[in-house]
Amino acid sequence: MAILLGSIADDYTGASDLANTLTKNGLRTVQTVGIPDPSLALPDVDAVVVSLKIRSVPAPDAVAAATSAEQWLRQRGASHVFYKICSTFDSTDGGNIGPVTEALRDAAGGGIVLVTPAFPETGRTVYLGHLFVGGQPLNESPLKDHPLNPMHDANLVRVLARQSHGAVGLIDLNAIAAGPGAVKARLEALRTAGVTAAIADAIFERHLETLGEIALATPVSTGASGLGLGLARAFVRSGRVSSGGSTSADVIRPVGGLSAIVAGSCSKATLHQLDVAERSMPVLRLDPEKLLAGADEIAAAISWAGDRIAAGPVVVAASAAPETVSRLQSLYGREASGHAIETATSIISAELVARGVRRLVVAGGETSGAAVDKLSIPAFLIGPEIAPGVPVLRTVGNAQGDMLLALKSGNFGGEDFFAAALAMMH
Ligand SMILES: Nc1ncnc2c1ncn2[C@@H]1O[C@H](COP(=O)(O)OP(=O)(O)O)[C@@H](O)[C@H]1O
Numbered sequence: 001m002a003i004l005l006g007s008i009a010d011d012y013t014g015a016s017d018l019a020n021t022l023t024k025n026g027l028r029t030v031q032t033v034g035i036p037d038p039s040l041a042l043p044d045v046d047a048v049v050v051s052l053k054i055r056s057v058p059a060p061d062a063v064a065a066a067t068s069a070e071q072w073l074r075q076r077g078a079s080h081v082f083y084k085i086c087s088t089f090d091s092t093d094g095g096n097i098g099p100v101t102e103a104l105r106d107a108a109g110g111g112i113v114l115v116t117p118a119f120p121e122t123g124r125t126v127y128l129g130h131l132f133v134g135g136q137p138l139n140e141s142p143l144k145d146h147p148l149n150p151m152h153d154a155n156l157v158r159v160l161a162r163q164s165h166g167a168v169g170l171i172d173l174n175a176i177a178a179g180p181g182a183v184k185a186r187l188e189a190l191r192t193a194g195v196t197a198a199i200a201d202a203i204f205e206r207h208l209e210t211l212g213e214i215a216l217a218t219p220v221s222t223g224a225s226g227l228g229l230g231l232a233r234a235f236v237r238s239g240r241v242s243s244g245g246s247t248s249a250d251v252i253r254p255v256g257g258l259s260a261i262v263a264g265s266c267s268k269a270t271l272h273q274l275d276v277a278e279r280s281m282p283v284l285r286l287d288p289e290k291l292l293a294g295a296d297e298i299a300a301a302i303s304w305a306g307d308r309i310a311a312g313p314v315v316v317a318a319s320a321a322p323e324t325v326s327r328l329q330s331l332y333g334r335e336a337s338g339h340a341i342e343t344a345t346s347i348i349s350a351e352l353v354a355r356g357v358r359r360l361v362v363a364g365g366e367t368s369g370a371a372v373d374k375l376s377i378p379a380f381l382i383g384p385e386i387a388p389g390v391p392v393l394r395t396v397g398n399a400q401g402d403m404l405l406a407l408k409s410g411n412f413g414g415e416d417f418f419a420a421a422l423a424m425m426h
């Protein structure tokens with residue numbers, strides 16, 4: 001299997017978001033969970049998205065995992081390696097976007113890396129290096145309250161510089177609107193001045209097409225699904241992409257079994273989606289304090305679900321509003337609370353699968369990573385889109401048999417996302 005585009009995603013929902021974008025824009029794509037075991041039979045594809053859970057781990061660990069994935073992708077023919085980060089630039093000042101981008105750059109022999117989290121389809125735009133989420137600057141958006149990486153600065157040149165050794169520059173909208181020649185010239189001028197990463201403005205998809213074309217002529221780029229769209233379209237225009245492969249209909253062939261939803265995202269969007277789901281299905285709100293105090297909250301949740309699940313889908317949620325999250329974190333610490341709750345939701349997911357769930361929706365990036373790891377799912381094929389950034393996934397090589405999953409980024413999906421997802425999974 002020789003691939004064209006190699007991608008490394010810093011979390012699993014982000015990986016499925018990118019895989020969805022690449023598929024929609026003409027690349028046959030598979031999403032692997034980590035570097036796949038050599039014995040795993042993967043389909044013939046143009047792009048592989050390696051899902052890693054490295055958004056919130058120490059930088060040296062993130063760099064080690066990403067560089068191993070890069071080597072694996074290059075050995076399989078990838079001429080460009082794309083580091084998929086969150087469209088809201090989720091990271092801390094000690095975080096990993098800078099270190100991983102620099103490590104991938106070094107592995108590719110230096111140069112300058114184009115970076116943009118713009119994803120206009122979901123309202124993420126970048127202007128003069130400032131990230132907007134819908135109509136709000138990043139630091140005024142709900143991301144200011146993220147449980148693991150609250151975002152307090154919308155100026156991405158500054159944010160990335162704080163995480164980087166090298167200098168960070170800006171390719172502004174004037175250059176991008178002037179077309180590929182102007183972007184190339186600006187990138188070259190920054191490179192000559194010693195800049196090693198450049199945040200690129202982008203508001204409309206046509207800007208990402210321009211950026212994709214320029215990025216493709218370099219070995220590495222960093223961004224969200226918007227730049228993925230640009231890269232995919234540039235590959236298709238280059239005439240190097242084959243056609244055919246599995247169709248959406250193949251991917252969502254019915255798997256039967258029971259269905260469930262597990263949520264650990266505390267985003268405003270997920271909290272509202274849970275309120276809406278409560279009108280049509282049983283929802284169990286876990287008590288995170290009991291979970292952390294080591295009480296039998298997990299066993300109680302499994303028993304609650306076991307009593308109801310034969311009659312229809314159930315929802316188990318740890319998700320809570322920012323005030324409740326802050327209170328828990330002040331008692332147990334930010335990382336310890338997040339990790340303990342991820343462990344709990346992953347155990348609950350696995351127990352539900354052991355009881356016959358074959359259609360599973362997980363809300364939250366870290367939450368999804370923990371659940372998919374616990375289930376030991378090796379890879380996914382990409383099915384139709386439920387909402388922008390969230391496709392139906394079909395497992396590949398799964399020990400429990402074929403399952404359909406949806407891994408929802410906390411911020412994505414309309415208010416009826418959960419019912420809409422289950423309606424596409426049979
Ligand atoms: N009630 C809660 N209090 C504190 N942290 C929580 C609570 N519920 C979930 N979490 C943690 O918050 C984090 C949410 O991150 P994630 O799953 O990536 O969601 P998102 O996609 O919204 O970023 C996870 O680490 C999860 O375990």
Ligand SMILES: O=C(O)[C@@H](O)C(=O)COP(=O)(O)O
Nearest residue numbers: 013014017086087365409410
């Ligand atoms: O780019 C995005 O916004 C998503 O693909 C993504 O990475 C979301 O992360 P989570 O909100 O942590 O799921």
